[in-house]
Structure formats: structure tokens, C-alpha cells
Amino acid sequence: MRKDELMRVYFQMRLARGFETRVAEQYMKGRIGGFCHLYSGEEAVAVGALWHLRKDDYVIGSYRDHAYYILRGGDPRKAMAELFGHSDGCCKGKGGSMHLFDWGINFLGGYAIVAGMCPIAVGLGAAIRAKKEDRIVLCFFGDGATNQGVYHEALNMASLYRLPIVWVCENNQYAIGTSVPRSSAQESLARKAKTAYALPVDVVDGMDFFKMQSVAERAIQRAREGKGPSFIEAKCYRYRGHSMSDPATYRDAKEVEFWKQRDPIPRMKAAIQHDFDVPDAEFEEVDRQVQKILDEAVAFAEAGQELPTARLYEDLYVE
Amino acid sequence: MPKLSYRDAINQALREEMARDEKVIVFGEDVALYEGSFKVTRGLLKEFGEARVFDTPISEAAIVGMATGAAMGGLRPVPELMTVNFAFVAMDQILNHLALMRYMFGGQVTLPVTIRMPGGGGHQLGSQHSHSLEVHFVHTPGLKVVYPATPADAKALLKASIRDDNPVIFLEHEGLYNFEGEVPDGLDAGVLGQALVRREGTDVSLIAYGAMTHVALGAAEQLAKEGISAEVVDLRTLRPWDKDTVTTSVATTHRAVVIEDCPPVCGIAAEVATGIYDIVFDELDAPVERVSGADLPLPYARELEQACIPHAPDVVTAARRAMSR
Numbered sequence: 001m002r003k004d005e006l007m008r009v010y011f012q013m014r015l016a017r018g019f020e021t022r023v024a025e026q027y028m029k030g031r032i033g034g035f036c037h038l039y040s041g042e043e044a045v046a047v048g049a050l051w052h053l054r055k056d057d058y059v060i061g062s063y064r065d066h067a068y069y070i071l072r073g074g075d076p077r078k079a080m081a082e083l084f085g086h087s088d089g090c091c092k093g094k095g096g097s098m099h100l101f102d103w104g105i106n107f108l109g110g111y112a113i114v115a116g117m118c119p120i121a122v123g124l125g126a127a128i129r130a131k132k133e134d135r136i137v138l139c140f141f142g143d144g145a146t147n148q149g150v151y152h153e154a155l156n157m158a159s160l161y162r163l164p165i166v167w168v169c170e171n172n173q174y175a176i177g178t179s180v181p182r183s184s185a186q187e188s189l190a191r192k193a194k195t196a197y198a199l200p201v202d203v204v205d206g207m208d209f210f211k212m213q214s215v216a217e218r219a220i221q222r223a224r225e226g227k228g229p230s231f232i233e234a235k236c237y238r239y240r241g242h243s244m245s246d247p248a249t250y251r252d253a254k255e256v257e258f259w260k261q262r263d264p265i266p267r268m269k270a271a272i273q274h275d276f277d278v279p280d281a282e283f284e285e286v287d288r289q290v291q292k293i294l295d296e297a298v299a300f301a302e303a304g305q306e307l308p309t310a311r312l313y314e315d316l317y318v319e
Numbered sequence: 320m321p322k323l324s325y326r327d328a329i330n331q332a333l334r335e336e337m338a339r340d341e342k343v344i345v346f347g348e349d350v351a352l353y354e355g356s357f358k359v360t361r362g363l364l365k366e367f368g369e370a371r372v373f374d375t376p377i378s379e380a381a382i383v384g385m386a387t388g389a390a391m392g393g394l395r396p397v398p399e400l401m402t403v404n405f406a407f408v409a410m411d412q413i414l415n416h417l418a419l420m421r422y423m424f425g426g427q428v429t430l431p432v433t434i435r436m437p438g439g440g441g442h443q444l445g446s447q448h449s450h451s452l453e454v455h456f457v458h459t460p461g462l463k464v465v466y467p468a469t470p471a472d473a474k475a476l477l478k479a480s481i482r483d484d485n486p487v488i489f490l491e492h493e494g495l496y497n498f499e500g501e502v503p504d505g506l507d508a509g510v511l512g513q514a515l516v517r518r519e520g521t522d523v524s525l526i527a528y529g530a531m532t533h534v535a536l537g538a539a540e541q542l543a544k545e546g547i548s549a550e551v552v553d554l555r556t557l558r559p560w561d562k563d564t565v566t567t568s569v570a571t572t573h574r575a576v577v578i579e580d581c582p583p584v585c586g587i588a589a590e591v592a593t594g595i596y597d598i599v600f601d602e603l604d605a606p607v608e609r610v611s612g613a614d615l616p617l618p619y620a621r622e623l624e625q626a627c628i629p630h631a632p633d634v635v636t637a638a639r640r641a642m643s644r
């Protein structure tokens with residue numbers, strides 16, 4: 001990959017990480033309420049998965065969705081405003097952190113039910129097929145989702161109908177406080193998908209952008225060529241708890257430290273400097289750009305306000 | 320005027336809407352090759368092909384989710400759940416996704432999904448196959464719920480439901496599939512949210528829907544012999560239900576009996592009765608009577624099961640009670 005491409009990867013990961021850091025700050029100040037799930041640590045999964053997508057491909061995923069939205073090209077101001085519940089948020093403040101959505105970037109939602117978006121991805125694939133388009137659907141979900149009934153229904157149907165879907169399982173190894181060995185009889189989530197649903201599968205180091213994008217590229221191509229769905233199990237780690245309310249006492253400090261050593265952002269910087277001999281100052285410039293974007297996002301959100309209650313009943317039905 | 324069965328009227332509506340709009344697709348368990356467990360989708364696969372009419376595995380949650388996603392992707396899906404009883408498996412997708420996604424995403428999605436479901440008891444199918452689930456859908460903001468009583472309405476309202484850009488739960492009563500009624504040639508889409516006065520009367524309003532509309536009409540005949548003039552109002556749409564037509568009727572008759580085949584607790588009759596009290600309380604000469612299905616899972620034994628479902632004599636008794644106040 002070229003230097004400018006890799007610097008863009010670095011920028012994207014910094015932006016995603018930085019956004020989550022700002023969100024945590026704002027949450028602690030009481031500006032963001034409810035459940036708030038941060039993606040910190042998993043950036044390489046999303047950046048890698050999305051890297052080879054076209055603008056017209058559909059992306060759908062879980063409630064840990066701030067990074068999906070931003071990395072798909074969403075405006076961080078509209079995302080922050082949505083988290084603040086304001087009317088100029090991407091969903092007019094009616095969705096909140098877990099339910100970002102924006103047709104303009106073909107990000108079709110964050111969903112709270114862990115595998116609830118999986119059959120919706122099947123439907124999107126069916127529509128693509130019916131309209132004879134060659135776009136694809138990329139669907140993100142976590143390790144916990146692989147035990148819900150509807151996950152199995154959806155994977156089966158997608159394989160049966162050979163739909164253009166890439167299933168990306170973000171295996172950060174915990175569903176809130178329940179680890180994969182404590183919840184999945186078949187600990188290999190890839191094998192679970194492969195045997196039951198006849199899926200081509202890849203298990204990949206989700207902390208490694210290069211590996212992630214390579215595996216995703218193949219899966220996306222397969223879908224686009226009409227060869228049906230694929231499954232990627234991205235082994236990764238969330239540095240924070242499940243949500244802002246979770247102190248994550250179920251993980252020991254040594255384990256967290258092990259995964260922090262594999263932080264995708266310093267790894268990317270090291271890789272770029274190794275291949276292209278880029279000075280630190282250039283990275284610092286990118287970091288400054290990121291902070292400026294985030295400053296603007298927070299300022300935008302702070303300046304907004306909620307929809308008036310007179311508008312409460314809008315958008316329930318198409319009139 | 321030609322007569323069609325309720326089943327054939329629905330089939331005709333599907334056929335016409337599929338011919339009219341290539342985005343309409345039909346899918347569900349055994350709807351294509353087998354032509355439907357109740358034969359409602361007979362001939363559709365042959366006419367429209369397997370790209371638009373296809374069978375699914377037994378996966379009700381994914382059937383609904385797929386419809387939701389397909390609608391987002393620009394299609395107009397008309398999935399079938401083989402019976403309303405299997406909707407329980409899909410409830411998260413219906414109530415926690417399809418119904419609320421438009422609102423949750425600030426109006427960014429339009430979900431023109433019509434889910435067809437046959438339901439109702441009375442054929443010794445056992446508790447798990449005999450539910451009337453309308454209440455669960457009517458209770459849910461974001462859905463529309465339709466329940467036709469006649470073949471003409473089945474056709475006109477299914478056409479309207481399919482053309483509606485909102486999620487619609489289209490309920491059919493299994494006991495009505497063979498029921499024949501007049502269906503005008505070229506009958507076009509009806510209007511959702513409109514009740515219909517099927518029989519005019521002056522002494523008591525009998526308000527019903529689905530199979531219970533026929534029970535109400537039977538009761539009205541009996542009441543006429545006793546000198547009681549009953550007006551029969553067929554709700555046709557349960558959400559939103561037509562408060563104007565219902566309360567105008569009650570304002571005229573001053574007495575109301577609401578008939579539902581679902582159990583009474585928080586039922587359709589409870590909702591309609593409350594609406595009547597809210598809007599025309601001063602017109603009432605008696606409390607609103609409710610004639611409901613039994614507050615039970617339905618038993619298998621024939622007589623026991625029939626005792627759980629409203630019949631004309633039950634409605635007559637309730638009407639007399641209203642008249643006696």
C-alpha cells in the first residue's frame with residue numbers, strides 16, 4: 001500500500017479512537033446519557049473491513065457503532081449531536097448512541113439486539129439481488145450474537161440464497177462479562193459458521209489492519225461476484241468495558257495489558273515509519289487535525305438542543 | 320356481481336399488486352412450490368417466478384427481518400407467516416425492529432412491509448395453533464393492523480396495505496377462507512382506518528371485526544326478531560381504528576357491545592370501549608358490553624373449544640343486558 005493510503009489508515013484509526021475518548025469525557029460530564037459502548041481497541045477491524053467497500057455498499061452493525069458511522073464517512077458533528085440527543089443529530093436525537101443511521105453514507109444502523117440486524121442484512125442482500133445490483137452488505141456483530149436464535153436463522157438463509165453479504169464477527173471475547181468459553185459450546189465462532197452454514201470463513205488478527213483488510217477484500221469480492229456470503233472472525237479486544245457503566249472487573253489487568261501491547265494505532269505508525277521513514281512530526285500533524293475535527297464535533301453538539309416536544313410524534317408513520 | 324371466496328380474494332389482491340408493481344415480492348414457508356398451507360398463494364410462483372415468489376426455511380424471525388431489510392433496500396415485501404401463532408418467534412423483529420425503526424432513525428427509513436398471517440381458533444388445532452394475537456400488534460406504535468371480514472374487504476384492504484408505506488400486519492381468519500362474498504370486478508384498493516356499518520340499526524351498536532363480524536350479523540338477525548334494532552359496525556382496521564364511525568353509531572344507539580375473539584384482558588374490546596367512554600360517554604345509556612374469547616389457552620375438545628369463542632347467542636345476551644339498563 002502507498003504511504004498516503006497508510007497515513008489515511010492512521011488518520012482513520014486516530015479519529016475513531018479520539019472520538020470515543022471525547023465521548024467518554026462528555027458522558028462523564030452528563031452530556032450523553034443511557035448506554036454508551038466504546039470501540040476503543042477495535043479500530044483495525046472496522047477500518048480494515050470497510051477499506052475495500054464502495055460508497056454504495058451497505059453497512060449495518062451493532063450498538064457499538066460510533067466508529068462504523070465515522071469510518072464510513074459520517075460527519076462526527078452529527079454523530080456527537082446524536083449522542084447529545086439533539087435535533088441536528090443524524091437521527092434527530094431519537095436514536096442515540098446505539099442507533100446511528102445515515103443513508104448518505106449507506107450506514108444502515110446500529111441495533112441494540114445483538115443479532116437483530118442479521119436478518120435485516122439478509123433482506124438488504126435480497127433487495128440487491130432482486131434489483132440486479134452488484135453492491136454488497138457488510139454486517140458487524142459480536143461474539144455474543146453468535147448464540148442468538150435469529151443469528152442462526154439469518155446465516156442459514158443468506159447461505160441458502162447465496163446473498164452478497166460479508167459477516168464480520170468482532171470477537172472481542174466477552175459479551176458484557178461472559179467470555180466465549182463460558183457461552184459458546186463451539187469456541188471457534190468461525191467453525192460454528194462454517195460447518196452449520198456452509199460458509200467460507202477466515203479467522204484473523206483483528207488488531208492488525210493489514211490482515212484484516214486482506215481478508216475483507218477477498219470476502220467482499222466473493223460477494224460482489226455473486227459467489228455468496230463469507231464469514232470473518234476478527235479476534236480483537238475492547239480496551240474499555242462493555243459500556244460506560246461497566247468497570248470490566250471480569251478481566252484481569254495482565255490480559256488487558258497483553259492486548260494493549262497490540263494496539264493497532266502504534267503498530268500502524270511503526271509499520272509506516274518502517275516502510276516509508278515518515279517523521280514523527282507528520283503523525284503529530286495528523287493528530288492535530290483529528291483533535292480539531294473532534295473539537296468541532298463537541299462544539300457543534302454543545303451548541304444544539306433537543307427537538308421541541310411538540311415534534312414528538314413526527315416520523316412514526318409515513319402519512 | 321361475481322362471488323369469490325375470502326381465500327381467492329386475497330389471492331387476487333396479491334396477483335394484481337404483483338402485476339402492478341414489480342417491487343412486490345412474496346415469501347414464507349411453503350408459499351411457492353406448495354402454494355401455501357391454506358392455498359392462498361396458489362399460482363403465484365407460476366405467474367411471477369421464483370425471483371419474486373419463494374419458499375423460506377422455518378425461520379419466522381428471519382422472515383420478518385428479511386422483509387424489513389428488503390424494504391430498506393427498495394422492495395415492497397409481502398411475507399407470510401404461516402399462522403399468527405408462529406409470529407411469537409418473530410416478535411422481536413416485528414415489535415422491536417420493524418415497528419420502531421422509522422421513528423428511531425429519525426424518519427430516515429420507510430418500511431413498506433405487509434405481513435400476512437392467518438389466525439383464530441375453532442378448529443380443534445390445540446392451544447399453540449389457536450391464538451388471536453391482534454392485541455399485541457394493535458398495542459404497538461408504528462404498526463398498522465388490518466383484519467377484514469369479507470372477501471371484498473380482504474381484497475381491497477390487502478391492496479391498500481401493500482401500497483401503504485408503513486408496516487402493516489394483515490390478519491386473516493382461517494375460518495373465513497372458504498366464505499364467499501360479492502367482489503366487484505376491478506375492485507381497487509380500499510382505505511385503511513375506516514370502519515363500515517354493515518347493518519343499520521337504532522337500539523344498540525354491535526362493534527366487531529374479522530370472523531366476529533359475522534357473529535354480530537347473526538346476532539342482529541336474532542335481535543330483530545325480538546324487536547331490537549341492532550347496528551353492526553365492522554372495524555376492518557384495528558390500528559388505527561375508526562373512532563368517528565364507531566362513536567357516531569353509539570351516539571345514535573346509546574348502547575354498545577364490542578365483540579372480539581381474543582381474550583378480554585387489555586383486548587380490542589377494552590380499547591374500543593375506552594374510546595367510546597372517552598368520546599361519547601354522555602350518549603351512553605348503559606355500560607359498554609364486551610363479548611370476548613375466553614381468558615384461556617384454547618383447549619382441543621370440540622365443545623370445550625367452542626365454549627371459548629363468542630357465538631351469536633352470547634352477543635344477543637350482551638345486547639339484551641345493555642337494553643335492560
